[in-house]
Amino acid sequence: MSRITLSGPSSGPMFAPLLRGTYYRAIDPNFAGYAIAGSRRAGRYSRSGEPTLYLSSSVEGVEAAMIAHHDARPSSLQIVEIDVEATGIFDLRDESSLRNAGIEVSDAIAPWQEIANAGGTPRSWKVRDRLIEMGANGLIDPSRKRPGLWHLVLFRWNEGNGPRVHVRNSG
Template sequence: MTSIDSIFAPAIRGRFYRAIDPNFREFAIAGSRSAGRYSRVHEPTLYLSSSVDGVEVAMIAHRDARPVALEIVELDVEASGIVDLRDANALQAAGVDLADAVAPWQDIADAGGTPSSWAVRDRLVEVGANGLIDPSRKRPGLWHLVLFRWNAVDAPTIRLGGQLGGAAD
């Protein structure tokens, strides 16, 4: 039998990156304002990348739906309760299928449906996860941190670091 603790990756501490519209810099840690791979419109979710390259690769999928120039901000993160989607044992213990996480979602959401990746989030929240590590589909080796909750009691903490400029143009 698998313990609930075996679902979670070791605590994460470090610098992460996010592309934001410079006009909304004060909301950099407020989370997404629209639906995402792991979030319905009404579910604040913070999508971060472990590297600047990760931000730039992630933005490829959003080129048509973003401002012309984005600013990359640095965020200091301390997080536990994270499920690593790269860990087959953690996925099995959580009852999650990686295929559901990486399946296309945008057209389904736009048509009013429920993408399978939203069900992945629902399941992870059900087992007590604060977020997940999402492997890059565009560049193997890169990864992203997706937080379902932060800066609350018993949740990951996020602090705004510096800014790197318009590297996501």
């Protein structure tokens, strides 16, 4: 089970309080040294070339997320633990925040891959754009494959006063 805490003041009226804990990410073992470099390919919340760090709050969350990416992943994956301390995180599970931000959860969970592959702009990319415009550093994304699980998506990290992440030393 993840050691994640929510505490302290939020960095804005619609942002979650401080998130601090261990998150998980599946990576190709050949690229273990780049575990916190973020994804560079297009993703649900990122255009190609827009660095985004996709993490899960649990190992089960990583496994659920990989269901949607079975054709694009290497045959062998390593799950790494990443310690995170972040503010400015928007919680897509919070109906009041969604309403106040003018965001529809249906836009966040809408299919995106075919639209992106055809050169279009998926609705979830517009959600990211809106959140960045509001000053968000990332978002909490509920799992579509396993209700109750959730993911942390960082738009920026290890720069300025943004979220801090580092690979947890094993052992």
